Amino acid sequence: MSAPATARLLPGKPVADEVLADVATRSAALRARGITPSLATLLVGDDDASAGYIRIKQQQAAALGFVSPHEHLPATATQADVERVITAWNDDPTVHGMLVQYPIPGHLDYNAALQAMDPDKDVDGMHPMNMGRLALGIPGPLPCTPAGIEALLAHYDIGVAGREVVILGRGATLGRPLAMLLAQKRPTADAAVTVVHTGVKDWARYTRRADILIAAAGVPGIIQPEHVKPGAVVVGGGVRYEGRRILPDVDESVADVAGAITPRVGGVGPTTVAMLFRNVVAAAERANP
Numbered sequence: 001m002s003a004p005a006t007a008r009l010l011p012g013k014p015v016a017d018e019v020l021a022d023v024a025t026r027s028a029a030l031r032a033r034g035i036t037p038s039l040a041t042l043l044v045g046d047d048d049a050s051a052g053y054i055r056i057k058q059q060q061a062a063a064l065g066f067v068s069p070h071e072h073l074p075a076t077a078t079q080a081d082v083e084r085v086i087t088a089w090n091d092d093p094t095v096h097g098m099l100v101q102y103p104i105p106g107h108l109d110y111n112a113a114l115q116a117m118d119p120d121k122d123v124d125g126m127h128p129m130n131m132g133r134l135a136l137g138i139p140g141p142l143p144c145t146p147a148g149i150e151a152l153l154a155h156y157d158i159g160v161a162g163r164e165v166v167i168l169g170r171g172a173t174l175g176r177p178l179a180m181l182l183a184q185k186r187p188t189a190d191a192a193v194t195v196v197h198t199g200v201k202d203w204a205r206y207t208r209r210a211d212i213l214i215a216a217a218g219v220p221g222i223i224q225p226e227h228v229k230p231g232a233v234v235v236g237g238g239v240r241y242e243g244r245r246i247l248p249d250v251d252e253s254v255a256d257v258a259g260a261i262t263p264r265v266g267g268v269g270p271t272t273v274a275m276l277f278r279n280v281v282a283a284a285e286r287a288n289p
């Protein structure tokens with residue numbers, strides 16, 4: 001028996017580096033005008049993985065010439081405590097973007113926190129106003145993982161226009177906004193998009209049709225070789241976090257049937273973070289025309 005073919009790898013780092021080089025140039029231009037881009041971060045509670053992610057974002061912010069004021073509230077914080085921090089940042093013209101690190105303790109309402117934000121400072125692109133802008137095609141902060149996937153496909157010259165894109169998963173952070181983005185009339189989108197979720201009986205009937213399959217389910221290993229059309233492009237967007245461990249949706253063996261595939265580590269993740277910083281620098285530019 002001959003060895004299975006192995007897919008072309010689509011690493012996220014070169015995509016992120018290209019985006020971040022542009023962000024650094026724009027950051028320098030703002031600083032030359034006396035404006036330092038600022039990303040404020042709020043962590044509630046003491047989850048180790050979350051604290052680690054915030055640290056990485058702060059290091060990256062510093063490398064781009066941003067400042068990143070940080071607030072840390074105890075796990076016992078009230079919704080009013082959270083919203084007081086957000087409101088103070090809304091009112092502070094030196095803060096251009098903010099994020100509340102997800103997840104937050106269960107007694108708190110993440111959606112309400114999002115809605116307390118000035119939508120123009122919501123650099124996760126998750127405020128209902130920004131989701132609405134996306135739905136209507138109005139420019140605004142884009143959700144980071146969908147924007148990162150669009151950039152990744154464009155970077156590797158994977159034509160999306162007119163192709164059959166199937167997204168497995170319909171979550172608010174990935175599947176749903178990505179479907180809106182890739183169906184939009186724009187040069188790097190314009191696809192025939194199908195959204196299917198794991199509750200659909202025989203969902204593989206849909207995924208097997210895909211020229212470009214995007215895993216967005218958050219179910220480790222759910223995508224197996226038999227769910228993929230040979231030669232298709234497979235993008236692993238969905239992950240489940242178990243502490244610091246990241247469990248991807250796409251099984252390793254899918255590389256034997258796909259034509260191209262994102263690596264399980266260093267795939268979509270780095271593009272997500274790059275888009276966060278792009279949203280911050282864009283917010284700083286908008287606030288200082």
Ligand SMILES: Nc1nc(=O)c2c([nH]1)NC[C@@H]1CN(c3ccc(C(=O)N[C@@H](CCC(=O)O)C(=O)O)cc3)C=[N+]21
Nearest residue numbers: 053099100101102103124265266267268269270272273
């Ligand atoms: N308000 C908010 N916004 C977020 O954007 C947000 C959040 N909360 N909460 C947590 C998740 C997680 N997240 C990651 C992004 C990139 C990688 C990433 O680049 N991961 C590397 C691996 C890193 C490792 O091994 O630990 C990779 O995929 O190769 C990881 C995790 C953003 N999040």
